[in-house]
Amino acid sequence: MRWFLLLVGGLILIAGNNVWGAETADPGKKLFESKCAQCHGKDAKGQPKMAPVLMVEPALIDLTRADAAKLSFAEKVKIVTNGKNKMLKFKKKLTDEQIQQVVKYVESLQGVSAGKKK
Numbered sequence: 215m216r217w218f219l220l221l222v223g224g225l226i227l228i229a230g231n232n233v234w235g236a237e238t239a240d241p242g243k244k245l246f247e248s249k250c251a252q253c254h255g256k257d258a259k260g261q262p263k264m265a266p267v268l269m270v271e272p273a274l275i276d277l278t279r280a281d282a283a284k285l286s287f288a289e290k291v292k293i294v295t296n297g298k299n300k301m302l303k304f305k306k307k308l309t310d311e312q313i314q315q316v317v318k319y320v321e322s323l324q325g326v327s328a329g330k331k332k
């Protein structure tokens with residue numbers, strides 16, 4: 215009986231891993247949610263609680279607003295790398311590759327890669 219439970223447990227683990235794997239297949243999403251969402255929100259619309267903490271206008275941390283979306287990929291990479299005012303620099307925290315992945319993910323939330331702006 216014990217072997218049977220182990221087998222079932224193993225199968226659940228494998229199935230669970232697959233589900234987990236699919237959800238985190240985008241490394242940019244994982245990075246965004248762990249490094250950026252506390253200020254910019256999971257949906258990149260800005261974490262309302264953070265605006266007064268950072269002492270910025272809520273719109274400033276909304277990455278989906280038009281003038282944030284229209285920055286070029288390279289400009290966004292530069293801001294994330296070197297920071298800007300209250301925006302932290304990630305030069306020492308993320309590799310160049312990770313910064314590109316996370317900016318790509320930001321653009322998907324901005325609707326830029328889909329060719330339409332929200």
Ligand code: HEC
Pocket residue numbers: 245246249250251252253254268270274275277281282283290293294298299300301302304316317320
């Ligand atoms: C401590 C809070 C904080 C964290 C964490 C943070 N940001 Fe920001 N971010 C800001 C603020 C504040 C601004 C607005 C800076 C300004 O224009 O004065 C900003 C601006 C930006 C901009 C430029 C938007 C524009 O309109 O100029 C981009 C792109 C951006 N952040 C991406 C990211 C990414 C990607 C991450 C994670 C790797 C991240 N941010 C993490 C606070 C944060």
